Amino acid sequence: MTTEQESLAPPSPFHGNVRPILNEVMHAIDRLLETDEPTTIDLAGLPFGPGELEHLEAALGTGELSAKLDALGTSRIRETAYPGVWWLEHRNAFDEVVGRYLEITRTPEILSSQDADIIAGRARLEDQFE
Amino acid sequence: MDLLEFAKGPALQVAAYILVAGSIWRLIGILLLKEKPDYSEPRQSAGLLAALKVIYTRSFTAAPFKAATLYPKMLAYVMHIGLFATVFLFVPHIMFFEGFLGIEWPGLPNNIIYLLGVAAVVASFALLVRRLTSPVLKLISNFDDYFSWFVTVLPLITGLMIPVRMGLRYETILAIHILSVALLMIWLPFGKLGHTFLVFVTRGTTGMVFERRGAKT
Amino acid sequence: MKRTPTVGEVLRAKGVSRRGFLKYCATTASILALPPSMIPRIAEAIENARRPSVIWLSFQECTGCTESLTRSASPTVEGLIFDTISLDYHHTLQAAAGDQAEAARHAAMVENDGGYLVLVDGSIPTGNPGFSTIAGISNVDMLKETVAGAAAVVAIGSCAAFGGIPGANPNPTGAVSVMDLVTDKPVINVPGCPPIPTVMTAVLAHFLTFGAIPDLDKHGRPMTFFGTTIHDRCYRRPFYEQGKFANTFDDEGAKAGWCLYKLGCKGPTTYNACATAKWNSGTSFPIEAGHPCLGCSEPNFWDAGGFYEPLSTGNFDSGEKLAGAAVAGVALGAVAAAAGRRRQAKFTKEG
Structure with a gap:
């Protein structure tokens, strides 16, 4: 690595904005266990310095389950190394991130099949018999 | 013009004129007074050194009074050091001075300034309580004492409110803070707060007179 | 007045699934800076919202605001919103020119009387009316004529909101802001030089979703973004x-x-x-x-x-x-x- 690259590299990803979020996640887990109340944290509304979002993602790690959704662009829904803590990343048709969320829940709602889609699907299935 | 522009502009400007004119007025007015004729033989020649010596030594209590004045002295030290640090070592303030002096100096981290500021406010209130509860102090206190206390503590409190915010918008509370400083600047030369600069004149004079008479300083 | 389709209908016609719609609502909540707990309400409101007609007027401006909006690099979220509004007049973006353009503006005003949104970028000169004109109409006249039947006015950018650079000292054209001239309609200020693209679209999305203007601060700015x-x-x-x-x-x-x-x-x-x-x-x-x-x-x-x-x-x-x-x-x-x-x-x- 050249010295120029070194000086251009972000000096340190730690501006202290990651710890409070991890703390909030921990409290959200407590709420989920005690009262079954899920929590969604919109990461777009929180301040992040260069590298801090990656630091948060690394701190949460990767768990057992991950899913890909194809609707209005790709979305990734992935359980972190901490069960019950889900990392959701919505992308648009141009593959740009349009939303990032932490959901502290048993199953993110968006994974469930929706009634409107089930009804429309059943109608399509019925068409097969004609 | 909004409140902040008014505070940073005309209010601060007029306050600065009054502070400068008033301070020089009082200093010149005192320094040009005729010296009282002293017909006694001088014990020793009283020079500037004697003045400087007393300016320094009077910062500490003479031994016989130490025990009796420990509590108020301690509070006064906390208050004065806190005030000095918040005014001159808070980085945004240093930027303010740099704006017209053209020089800057190192400051302290904000958290330390907040701590010193709170200590100064607490000490100020403790001193006020003492003034109001001691019969002697109460008797010799006049409007000047209370008003001087008020205009000194007000900028400290409004300044400490800026990080806390208390539901007010930053620019509003900042404007109130600057206006409270303007009030302090306007009052400073005329009341007992004149000791900010006159303390050196009075101590120096005392030092020279005592030296001339051969008194222990 | 023709019946405009609801946003839900528009999206379903495009083959968007319910999951996709929920995702759309989540990102809308995100750009509206609303808490995620509001997503179900947003979903319900958007489902039944109808496309509002929008007329965009450009006065003493540099087109930076339009650049910011159209060059915003996440066109799909904004694109969806613009699919769900009907941008009927924008003299920089529209293909029509001259009389045809003005005819489009008048048609939109008549058809949506009392319900359309007027977006303004640029300040308005009050000195010589010839300082800035469109199709021979002075900016003041065009603003007053267009705003008369509007539901609300959105001042896009610092020029429209506060006078901006044209209004800066010594203000040679006597430039004023939209709220200086429009006093009988709600004015939403979205200042910035230029404003953040998602904030512009979010204000439209809010109007679309809730049919009302958002909470404003003392300078007429939406609290969600300028709070x-x-x-x-x-x-x-x-x-x-x-x-x-x-x-x-x-x-x-x-x-x-x-x-x-x-x-x-x-x-x-x-x-x-x-x-x-x-x-x-x-x-x-x-x-x-x-x-x-x-x-x-x-x-x-x-x-x-x-x-x-x-x-x-x-x-x-x-x-x-x-x-x-x-x-x-x-x-x-x-x-x-x-x-x-x-x-x-x-x-x-x-x-």
Whole structure:
């Protein structure tokens, strides 16, 4: 690595904005266990310095389950190394991130099949018999 | 013009004129007074050194009074050091001075300034309580004492409110803070707060007179 | 008046599944800066919302606001919103010109009387009406005519919201803001030079979703985006509290990404969403790029002191007046001393 690259590299990803979020996640887990109340944290509304979002993602790690959704662009829904803590990343048709969320829940709602889609699907299935 | 522009502009400007004119007025007015004729033989020649010596030594209590004045002295030290640090070592303030002096100096981290500021406010209130509860102090206190206390503590409190915010918008509370400083600047030369600069004149004079008479300083 | 389809119908016609719709609602909540718990309500409202007609008027402006909106790098979310509004007049973007363009504007006004939105970028000259005209119509006349049947007016950018650069000292054209001229309709200010694209679309999305204008601050700005300062949401804020500042643009502090307060950052007095919404598809915002905030979303930011003057600098107009005050002090002191000497003389004589 050249010295120029070194000086251009972000000096340190730690501006202290990651710890409070991890703390909030921990409290959200407590709420989920005690009262079954899920929590969604919109990461777009929180301040992040260069590298801090990656630091948060690394701190949460990767768990057992991950899913890909194809609707209005790709979305990734992935359980972190901490069960019950889900990392959701919505992308648009141009593959740009349009939303990032932490959901502290048993199953993110968006994974469930929706009634409107089930009804429309059943109608399509019925068409097969004609 | 909004409140902040008014505070940073005309209010601060007029306050600065009054502070400068008033301070020089009082200093010149005192320094040009005729010296009282002293017909006694001088014990020793009283020079500037004697003045400087007393300016320094009077910062500490003479031994016989130490025990009796420990509590108020301690509070006064906390208050004065806190005030000095918040005014001159808070980085945004240093930027303010740099704006017209053209020089800057190192400051302290904000958290330390907040701590010193709170200590100064607490000490100020403790001193006020003492003034109001001691019969002697109460008797010799006049409007000047209370008003001087008020205009000194007000900028400290409004300044400490800026990080806390208390539901007010930053620019509003900042404007109130600057206006409270303007009030302090306007009052400073005329009341007992004149000791900010006159303390050196009075101590120096005392030092020279005592030296001339051969008194222990 | 023809029946306009609901947003739900528009999306379903495009083959968007319910899952996709929920995703759309989640991202809408995100750009509206609403808590995720609001998503079900947003879903219900958007499902039944109808496309509002929008007329965009450009006056004394640089087209930077339109550039910001159309070059925003996440076109799909915004695109969806624009699919769900009907942009009936925008003289920079539309293909029609001259009489046809003006005819389109009139048609939209008649068809949606009382229900359309007027978006304005640029300030309006009140001096010579010839300073700025469109199709031979002065800006003042066009604004008044178009606003008459509008549901609300959105002032896009600092020029339309506060007068901006055309209105800066010495203001040669007598430029004024939209709210200076429009007093009988709700005016939403979306200032910024330019405004953040998602904030512009979010205001439209809010109107679309709830059929009402959002909560506004004292400068007419939506509280959701202009409710907190840049300073309060800045990732460099911890450095401010620690007293770590960049002193120049190329010192160690600047390289380490320390606080830019000393370099004139207006973050503490600037209300905007840059620190979290960020620019260029979420890449960064000015402070993250190492430049202090100019305060472009605040009224009269152009005339509010130097961009590189620290915020706490006082506005002293000259040192000469201060020197004058010192001279006055000397004179007053001399008079006081003379009076004192007379008193002293009297005292010593009597004594």
